[in-house]
Amino acid sequence: MMQLAIINGPNLNLLGVREPHIYGNQTFEDYLTILSKRFPGVELHYYQSNVEGELINYLHTCMGKMDGVIINAGAYTHTSIALADAIAAIALPVVEVHISNVLAREEYRKTSYIASKCVGSISGLGINGYALAVQYFIDKANN
Numbered sequence: 531m532m533q534l535a536i537i538n539g540p541n542l543n544l545l546g547v548r549e550p551h552i553y554g555n556q557t558f559e560d561y562l563t564i565l566s567k568r569f570p571g572v573e574l575h576y577y578q579s580n581v582e583g584e585l586i587n588y589l590h591t592c593m594g595k596m597d598g599v600i601i602n603a604g605a606y607t608h609t610s611i612a613l614a615d616a617i618a619a620i621a622l623p624v625v626e627v628h629i630s631n632v633l634a635r636e637e638y639r640k641t642s643y644i645a646s647k648c649v650g651s652i653s654g655l656g657i658n659g660y661a662l663a664v665q666y667f668i669d670k671a672n673n
């Protein structure tokens with residue numbers, strides 16, 4: 531069975547509560563239940579942390595265990611060279627996801643340090659962006 535890690539960075543533990551006009555009103559736990567049902571052929575491993583180093587440590591554990599990684603690094607996207615280096619280091623296909631359209635918001639959200647280390651990015655398609663990323667890995671495996 532395909533093993534995929536879904537990693538959420540800072541403040542994404544507050545999904546459903548935090549700025550619902552931007553991020554929606556569904557908790558990630560509820561969404562994860564829906565995702566698991568929608569993709570029965572994939573084992574999804576969920577990890578969330580508000581701590582940069584913990585995200586890096588978890589990325590390292592993905593080596594040799596996961597077939598791919600889906601990451602919403604939250605605001606660390608725009609600040610963290612260390613996270614970008616970790617993504618490059620693990621030599622796994624990583625898809626960047628953002629719930630909101632980061633290019634349509636503040637200037638400081640227009641830079642992603644991780645984008646160039648990822649196979650691609652999904653931004654602005656709401657929480658469904660995670661499902662689109664899972665579908666990418668399934669389609670890739672079936673080609």
Ligand code: DQA
Nearest residue numbers: 541602604605628629630639
């Ligand atoms: C986000 C966008 C980031 O700019 C922001 O800091 C977040 C969430 C998104 O999913 O739209 O925390 O990654």
